[in-house]
Amino acid sequence: MPVSGLSPYDDANVFARILRGEIPNRTVYEDEWVLAFHDISPQAPTHVLVIPKGKYVSFADFSAKASDAEIAGFTRAVGKVAQALGLEEPGYRLIANMGEHSGQEVPHFHMHIVGGRPLGRMVPLA
Numbered sequence: 555m556p557v558s559g560l561s562p563y564d565d566a567n568v569f570a571r572i573l574r575g576e577i578p579n580r581t582v583y584e585d586e587w588v589l590a591f592h593d594i595s596p597q598a599p600t601h602v603l604v605i606p607k608g609k610y611v612s613f614a615d616f617s618a619k620a621s622d623a624e625i626a627g628f629t630r631a632v633g634k635v636a637q638a639l640g641l642e643e644p645g646y647r648l649i650a651n652m653g654e655h656s657g658q659e660v661p662h663f664h665m666h667i668v669g670g671r672p673l674g675r676m677v678p679l680a
């Protein structure tokens with residue numbers, strides 16, 4: 555079910571539970587700002603999620619309220635993870651779903667890193 559990207563933060567969301575260690579994940583990278591792990595339902599040969607450790611519901615929330623250090627730490631980590639996954643040379647796609655029209659399902663901001671094959675159109679034809 556798509557969620558609003560503007561709701562108050564829900565501590566029971568699945569990524570909050572992953573950050574607390576209550577649900578297992580396949581970690582690919584972690585630092586003081588982010589956790590990156592394999593998507594449980596990959597849409598391409600490589601599909602990794604990068605999430606900030608701070609409590610942000612969506613990109614709208616993160617971009618408005620995160621500190622400059624959090625935003626820089628997050629952005630640099632996304633680039634570092636994509637590079638470590640070997641995706642720079644063939645290329646990759648970043649996706650951040652925000653709110654109902656995007657189909658955002660988990661109300662903790664996350665960036666999808668998707669690659670490993672040609673990815674086709676940026677947005678499917680309706």
Ligand code: AMP
Nearest residue numbers: 568579592593594595651657658659660
């Ligand atoms: P979004 O639609 O942008 O909110 O994407 C949420 C993503 O989280 C989907 O691609 C799911 O497959 C993924 N996901 C949901 N639960 C888990 C989990 N426990 N571990 C890893 N990925 C998950």
